[in-house]
Amino acid sequence: xxxxxxxxxxxxxxxxxxxxxxxxxxxxxxxxxxxxxxxxxxxxxxxxxxxxxxxxxxxxxxxxxxxxxxxxxxxxxxxxxxxxxxxxxxxxxxxxxxxxxxxxxxxxxxxxxxxxxxxxxxxxxxxxxxxxxxxxxxxxxxxxxxxxxxxxxxxxxxxxxxxxxxxxxxxxxxxxxxxxxxxxxxxxxxxxxxxxxxxxxxxxxxxxxxxxxxxxxxxxxxxxxxxxxxxxxxxxxxxxxxxxxxxxxxxxxxxxxxxxxxxxxxxxxxxxxxxxxxxxxxxxxxxxxxxxxxxxxxxxxxxxxxxxxxxxxxxxxxxxxxxxxxxxxxxxxxxxxxxxxxxxxxxxxxxxxxxxxxxxxxxxxxxxxxxxxxxxxx
Numbered sequence: 001x002x003x004x005x006x007x008x009x010x011x012x013x014x015x016x017x018x019x020x021x022x023x024x025x026x027x028x029x030x031x032x033x034x035x036x037x038x039x040x041x042x043x044x045x046x047x048x049x050x051x052x053x054x055x056x057x058x059x060x061x062x063x064x065x066x067x068x069x070x071x072x073x074x075x076x077x078x079x080x081x082x083x084x085x086x087x088x089x090x091x092x093x094x095x096x097x098x099x100x101x102x103x104x105x106x107x108x109x110x111x112x113x114x115x116x117x118x119x120x121x122x123x124x125x126x127x128x129x130x131x132x133x134x135x136x137x138x139x140x141x142x143x144x145x146x147x148x149x150x151x152x153x154x155x156x157x158x159x160x161x162x163x164x165x166x167x168x169x170x171x172x173x174x175x176x177x178x179x180x181x182x183x184x185x186x187x188x189x190x191x192x193x194x195x196x197x198x199x200x201x202x203x204x205x206x207x208x209x210x211x212x213x214x215x216x217x218x219x220x221x222x223x224x225x226x227x228x229x230x231x232x233x234x235x236x237x238x239x240x241x242x243x244x245x246x247x248x249x250x251x252x253x254x255x256x257x258x259x260x261x262x263x264x265x266x267x268x269x270x271x272x273x274x275x276x277x278x279x280x281x282x283x284x285x286x287x288x289x290x291x292x293x294x295x296x297x298x299x300x301x302x303x304x305x306x307x308x309x310x311x312x313x314x315x316x317x318x319x320x321x322x323x324x325x326x327x328x329x330x331x332x333x334x335x336x337x338x339x340x341x342x343x344x345x346x347x348x349x350x351x352x353x354x355x356x357x358x359x360x361x362x363x364x365x366x367x368x369x370x371x372x373x374x375x376x377x378x
Contacts, residue, residue, distance in 0.1 A: 009040040011283035011315075013276070015302040016052045017291035017322055021356045023047060023056045029357060030287070030320075033364035037372070042279050046288075048302045049192040049266020050139025051096035057083060060274040063092075068125040070098040071118035073142035074110075075168040080122050090133045091126035092273070095119050095248050096140035099150075101213055104142050109214025112223060114143040115167050116251055120153025127187050135273075136255060137266055138193040138248035144210050144223045145171055146199065146230045147254020155182030156258060173226030179233050181258075189259045192266035194300065197246035199239075199253040200227040205246035213249070231257075267305040277309065285371070286310045289320035293339065297326055307334040320363055322356070340366060 012031055016023045023045035031041050044060060047053035058065055063083045072078040080097040084090070096102060098118030101109070119136075126134055143149065148158060148166035158164045160175040198204050206215070206223035215223060227250055231240040234257055239245060244263045245253035255261035271277055280286065288306045290297070297303050303319060310317040316337050324341040331339060342359035 006038060007040065008038065008284040009042060009282060010034065010038055011042045011044060011279055011286045013044045013046045013279075013286060013288045013306055014320075015046055015048065015288075015290040017289075017356060020291060020322065022052050024059050026289075026356075026360065029360050030364055033361060034368065037368045042283060044274060044276055044279055046276070046302055046306070047137075047266070047270060048139070048194040048305070049137040049269065050194065051094070051100055051102050053137045053139070053192075053266065053270060054081060054083060054092065054094040054097065057092060057270060057273060062086065066126070066129065068122060070121040070125075071115075073099045073101075073104065073114035073116070073118065073168070075115070075117075078118060080118065082122055082126055084126065084129055084131065088130040090135070091123075091129070091131035092135045092137065093119065093122050093126060094137045095251060096137075098122050099143050099248075099251075100140045101142040102140055104214075106214070109142065111142060111144045111210050111213035111215050111249065112219045113168050113171055114145070114213070114249075115149030115171060116141070116143045116145055116147055116249070116254075117149035117153045117165075117167050119251070120150035123150070124154055127185070132187050134187050134189050135269055136189060136191050136251075136261070137269070138191060138251055139266065141248035141251065142213055143251070144205055144213065144215070144227070144249035146173060146205075146227055146250030147248075147252075147258070148173060148176070148230060150251060151254055151258050154185075154259075156180070157182075173230045174222065176230060176233065185259065189255060189261035190269065191244070191247075191252055191255045191261045191263050192269040193244050193247035193252055193263070194266050194302075195247050196243035198241045198243070199231055199245040199250050200224050203246075205250045208246065209249065227253075265300065265305070267300075267302060271305075271309075280309050280313055280315060283315060286315050286317045287320065287367070288317065291322045292325065293319060293321040293323070293341070294325040295330075298330060298334075304334065307336060311335040318367070320360075320367075322359075338370065
């Protein structure tokens with residue numbers, strides 16, 4: 001006898017809807033609406049390494065949230081958080097906590113003066129707590145300093161005649177001529193990111209990402225020259241062209257070159273830490289989503305990753321999004337059975353938090369009706 005539709009296990013695995021609602025709130029709201037019709041709902045707020053990753057992880061892990069006083073991208077004191085396992089051996093640091101762009105108003109963004117120094121402070125604090133393995137989740141950075149600020153906070157020394165500390169108001173990677181290393185770290189590092197850009201060049205950190213961080217055309221040229229110079233401080237430039245080197249304004253390169261960090265997709269790290277694949281195996285239907293479904297989704301964004309895993313385990317997948325601009329043939333190629341969107345076109349998109357909550361409530365009713373009609377006779 002077929003399993004009753006009401007007894008099917010539904011896995012909710014959402015990314016945040018940027019500028020609208022975080023993954024945790026979205027997942028909880030939808031779960032509340034679906035629980036009137038379904039008994040077995042698994043909640044797994046997700047992220048791919050960018051801002052919001054720490055909050056999503058904290059909902060799935062019984063780890064401690066540790067706070068410390070750090071610095072924001074422009075040098076102002078900032079309270080930042082990271083996760084520490086109960087045995088204190090593993091820490092997860094989200095770069096956006098201290099060096100993120102989301103807290104900087106657009107009019108005040110000047111990436112040529114923004115440093116990742118604060119992220120280094122957070123990492124140092126985690127190591128001081130006993131962390132032996134530090135995951136650094138990249139994404140949403142305000143900086144284009146190749147991680148020089150982060151490294152300086154961790155004890156690396158850079159010189160341009162005399163010692164130079166890569167901090168706000170004085171960032172000039174072009175002028176750095178040499179560097180020295182601290183004692184080797186006992187901790188090992190893994191970097192998570194969702195982009196494959198090299199450090200410099202037309203597809204690098206400056207030319208692709210710096211404009212949204214407040215850079216002018218002149219700034220971009222200078223930043224790219226600085227990134228090239230910074231890469232030349234070390235023998236062998238192969239890491240500068242490695243996919244992910246340009247992540248978070250070049251922090252990907254800094255971590256690989258100076259911390260000997262392993263680069264992994266952010267989704268893979270979060271999936272591993274949360275046991276997401278086991279949840280996928282145990283469910284019947286996967287419901288996921290992100291703010292916008294479009295051609296960028298195909299570049300290994302979260303919905304793409306979840307759809308690939310769902311296909312691996314032959315699970316049905318449904319997507320909820322703010323706006324759907326992904327052609328049907330691409331949806332079919334990803335294995336997506338149905339897409340529910342909040343808006344019909346860009347002009348009708350309501351990105352407010354209140355508007356999103358109303359849309360979740362509306363779509364949840366449509367979803368319950370669809371599932372009941374679709375699976376009743378199975």
